[in-house]
Amino acid sequence: MPFNCFFPLRFCWVLLSLLPATAAAQLIGGTIVNSATQQPIPFVNVGLPKRGLGTVCDEQGRYQLRYNLAYAADSVRVSSVGYEPRMLPFAALLAGANVGLAPLTVPLTDVNVVAASVYSRTRTLGLDKPAPMVDFGMISNELGTEIGTLIHVERRPSLVQSLHVVVKKNETTPLTLRVNVYRLDAQGQPTAEKLLQRDVLLTTGPPKGVLTADLTADLTADRLVLTEDCLLAVELVKSSGPGAPDVSKLRFGGALGYGGQCYFRVASQGAWGKPTMKSNVPLLGRKLQIAFYLTVKD
Known part of the structure; x- marks a missing residue:
């Protein structure tokens, strides 16, 4: 199964298949x-x-x-x-x-008072300007399939204001996407721990544009302060049309650059993987990036 992305023909993609056998399902x-x-x-x-x-x-x-x-x-x-x-x-x-x-019991922690001047500058973390000839799609039509990109948090702490997903093309029935922010392990790989404290959902609509989730409306529920790098991902959780969703008709912006690495997983609770790329030109350390980004104050 090829990795679901488009790029100039001088590049080819190699993906280790993660799909399970479905015989006699x-x-x-x-x-x-x-x-x-x-x-x-x-x-x-x-x-x-x-x-x-x-x-x-x-x-x-x-x-x-x-x-x-x-x-x-x-x-x-x-x-x-x-x-x-x-x-x-x-x-x-x-x-x-x-x-x-069972509902999660959250232990009480010390309250740290941060001066307002600490969060004085608005910044963008991640890729907000995709390249013209690069786009990505999800790798599976299964609910729970997910795609994301590593986000480097330059100044810490950073208070997240909003989450953004750049849609380059949308020709499918409305899909509901959950935005997830995952903690990384000591080796910089995504873990199962989500940093957002509630489900943040986006619905695909226009043929293209930026889907945005504003986290400033309810600071009690959504206050997300980042003190470390993370993975910003979107997950397919619902299709409003008849039959199985067709994610091949939904494309996200992307680029080949020096920012965060792209990750994907085929199904809910599955292992994370990342595409490997062969090229007839030097890549010089550049990696695949998806146009997902955060607006933060630091």
């Missing part, structure tokens, strides 16, 4: 609920990390997941912002009962 369904209230939780990630197989619940907490009997001994990871993630045997899903997630 069947569908299993269920509901993810708040274990304290028994209310459904929307847009929960459900997946088999070792298989690269997963999905996202709908607004009523319902999911459908393809599987085959070879997965019976596997573990399933279920996670959502604001709840304790769970690893459980795949047999628990086969049993058909609701799966409960």
Whole structure:
């Protein structure tokens, strides 16, 4: 399966396939609920990390997941912002009962008062001006497929004002995208830890333009202060049209430059990968970048 991007023909792309085998696949369904209230939780990630197989619940907490009997001994990871993630045997899903997630208990921390003058300058972090001949698409039509770019936080702390996604072409039915900001590990690789404290959703609409999520409307809920580099990504969580979504008709801006590395994953809870590139001209350390960016004050 080729990596879903466009570039001048002198470049070619090599992708190590992460897609699971789907022979003899069947569908299993269920509901993810708040274990304290028994209310459904929307847009929960459900997946088999070792298989690269997963999905996202709908607004009523319902999911459908393809599987085959070879997965019976596997573990399933279920996670959502604001709840304790769970690893459980795949047999628990086969049993058909609701799966409960416990609300996350956030310990009280010391309050650090930061002078207003600290956040005095507005800056852009990430790629906000894509190249004319470069664009990217998601690699899979599965709910939970994700694409992102590393963001270097130059001045720390930086208070995030808004999140931006540059759409270069949109010819698909409306899609709902979740914007995720992930913590990096000691080696600079994306982890499963999300830095945003709630779901931030964007809906594709115009044929092209910039999709923006403003985090200043509710500072209590959305105050995001970055003190480290991170991964800024978008995840497919809903399609409003009939049948499976066609992400090949949705293109994001991009560039080949010296900024953040591009990452992707095929399915919810799957492993992150990055494309490799062969070229007949020297790359001189340049990497693939996607036109996702943050507006911050530092």
